[in-house]
């Protein structure tokens with residue numbers, strides 16, 4: 001039996017924090033040990049502090065836990081691993097303070113994704129980027145701590161099929177993606193009902209450039225001595241992001257051009273996507289989905305309401321794989337934005353880190 005990891009959650013009262021609480025409560029490999037949020041919530045029981053929006057109830061043992069401020073003291077110092085679902089306005093300073101306290105942190109916030117000593121990992125795509133942590137530890141003089149970031153929720157869905165295609169068919173020259181993103185992606189209270197009912201909002205601040213550059217860091221490699229990231233060169237990504245009146249689940253329409261000629265057929269692409277396996281699955285991580293990519297052959301799928309919980313929210317569902325008259329292939333994908341797109345990635349990354357000996 002692996003060591004049960006004592007987990008701390010920063011931003012525990014928010015949309016991502018609530019998802020962490022549900023997911024961590026499901027796996028015997030974790031025990032929720034410390035909860036942190038803003039000074040508005042500190043000192044209250046979790047049940048009083050949070051505006052719970054999940055469809056399952058707050059797990060009993062968590063209801064009466066006291067929420068703390070987000071400082072690396074007390075119960076947080078006893079944690080084996082800390083998950084952050086902090087608002088990006090405060091995540092930078094708080095996560096750095098936790099790193100300096102030599103804690104292992106998995107962050108959902110955007111603040112450190114660009115940093116040249118911080119891995120940006122989607123667990124079903126680039127777990128080999130954990131190899132940079134030896135360099136990070138020596139740079140920050142850490143014995144056991146580290147900081148790893150998750151990707152943006154839309155990026156997290158996109159890179160899984162792109163990685164499968166890149167591995168099988170070689171470089172992708174151009175990718176165009178158009179998203180339809182759920183309201184839960186904006187946190188709570190998020191987009192006002194008067195803005196989103198009966199409507200589509202064709203703008204999500206900062207989202208498009210994030211999808212474009214994050215994809216190149218994630219699908220790129222490490223240099224030979226594992227001290228720097230080598231961003232993918234030669235692949236161009238263009239993203240258009242929309243907010244739609246869906247609760248959970250981001251849908252993305254993707255067109256891909258390959259360098260290889262002749263380009264693979266839709267049947268070859270489907271076979272590669274269905275057979276794609278990630279290290280998280282090979283290592284037997286308990287939250288890893290049976291299939292990383294589920295290919296739907298029905299004309300009108302994937303749909304968020306019907307498909308977002310595939311693989312318990314950890315799978316990417318791909319459908320409508322067909323030829324593209326401008327590029328080579330086009331398809332539609334669906335990712336659960338708060339599971340594989342946020343908290344679930346954090347949990348799966350912690351399982352991977354434990355298998356790789358980075359956590360006790």
Ligand SMILES: NC(=O)C1=CN([C@@H]2O[C@H](COP(=O)(O)OP(=O)(O)OC[C@H]3O[C@@H](n4cnc5c(N)ncnc54)[C@H](OP(=O)(O)O)[C@@H]3O)[C@@H](O)[C@H]2O)C=CC1
Nearest residue numbers: 011013014015016037038041085087088108109185187188
């Ligand atoms: N929602 C999603 O699908 C995704 C979100 N993310 C990222 O994850 C992070 C969390 O997002 P989300 O859960 O949606 O956001 P929410 O707004 O729902 O939650 C934010 C959390 O941050 C806490 N917080 C706010 N101010 C402070 C402070 N001064 N000190 C300590 N804690 C504070 C809040 O506590 P309190 O309740 O006390 O105010 C709350 O727990 C963000 O960085 C977001 O960009 C990433 C991928 C997907």
Ligand SMILES: N[C@@H](CC(=O)OP(=O)(O)O)C(=O)O
Nearest residue numbers: 108109110152153181185186
């Ligand atoms: N902006 C995303 C969620 C998010 O917070 O992303 P990021 O962590 O990259 O800021 C959405 O609205 O769906």
